[in-house]
Amino acid sequence: MAEIRTRFAPSPTGYLHLGGLRTALYAYLFAKQRGGRFILRIEDTDQEREVEGAVELIYQSLHKAGLEYDEGPDVGGEYGPYIQSQRKGLYLPYALQLLESGAAYPCFCTREELQQRRDAVTAQGGQFKYDKHCLNIPKEEAKRRMESGEPFVIRQNIPTEGVASFEDLLYGHVETDCAILDDNVLIKADGLPTYNFANVIDDHLMAITHVIRGTEYLSSTPKYNLLYEAFGWQPPVYLHLPVVMKDATRKLSKRHGDPGFEDLLAEGYVRDAILNFIALLGWAPKDDREFFTLDELVEAFDVDGLSKSPSIFNTDKLVWFNAEYIKRMNFEDYLAMVTPWFDKALAGKNIDYRRLAELMHTRTEVFNRVPEMVGFLAELPVYPIDLYTHKKMKTDPALSLRVLKLTLGPVAALADFSEDALKECLMGLAAEHGLKTGQMMWPVRVALSGLPSTPGGATEIAYLIGREETMDRLSVGINMLEQYCSMMKIDLE
């Protein structure tokens, strides 16, 4: 049996979006699982849409994703070149062959003429389809005009009756009446092929056995099969994948500001979490497993588990996956990854990153949320007095004021400013004055953080910000509470 060869064939029009990443992933898994090869081909036949630097971005993204291709523009291979614009001369002879057999014909209609006719038809509510106008030009005349340098395109000559069809691994038999199919342009006036032609020629020339791509090609694939037939070539096996949606009606798209793969990485999602999540978007394994490394996916992937309907990209679940991957990371790796994010909020401050990382490890969902979570360590936020009122902790401003005053002396006097010593000190004070743990800890934590919730409690925060800052913040709290109590005329026994 021939070697399995799949390809990922993006156009360099921007960043690698998540739908593209998923297509690439499945194509990669499909090939690798069968010991085949995964090929990257750049489809840049539309020079106008090409975005500067996009090709390099594709290489980079694929490498970052770990989807290493066996053949491609930057890695070489025996079927190159792998960039269509560099294969320019290859296509015309094939088109000429089709011209010869009648499966295609030259067309001299200009864009303007076409547009006029199109407008005329659509204005009346009809729908335009190329009328084979130039098919009737005698061969001799056509040849003369082509050689005279008159601009022309080459169109596929689709039969006027019968059906065109193909078999899809996921969707099964798909067919369309030829009568409604348009005579697509195969070779543009600039001599470059359109996607419709180039994909067929290149897939054949590159010995692609399985074409895995999005469903946007589902309805035009019957036409491609007509081309294979015209050449007498064996068509590849097709596998079309449903699109990835942003919500029920909108496709995920870069244009609407939806994040691409690289954006997600930059936001602090880890690669494996993204890949794992993406793999499960539109595919389900035979069992209930949901954590897979790339290698495990290679093993587990199967076409049976693919779903036919579009699936919505659900950020909540991605966040969960990310948090899970972070929790499972060993601590040293986590510390290394989180350090730059700590720096964004705490640079220049003398904070024990290692201890902070211990506290943050199970609390990190996405790295870009870290700076905001730890920023209070660098600077005490302005906070409302009613933070001191907590029903469950049984605290109010009056009690809080009493508690803070109580702590001031003992905390200042602590010989050892460690979490253990702090805890012992505060718990001792609570016991001594008949206070519940929460009544002691809540006011202190609020005074030290100014926040309703923090990573770590009162003693951890005190340790992290140090004695001096702790004393300052306690004093700030006391001042606030004294002012408040006197203003509200609260009796302080």
Place this chain on the structure above:
RNA sequence: GGCUCCAUGGUCAAGCGGUUAAGACGUCGCCCUCUCAAGGCGAAAUCAGGGGUUCGAUUCCCCUUGGAGCUACCA
């Protein structure tokens, strides 16, 4: 509009003629607890509608509805 495709909770989804219709995320509750997380336990929530076929339909067929893709000298 035409063509192609799709349709199980809010989301990802299992199911492939007979099930109490899995599981996960999210949501809610409880436990744990110096706050919040993490962790543990539990709950609510789904077969779009209508016809058939069948002893029996979530499952097969048709229609309706809804959605998506295509309808370029874009891919």
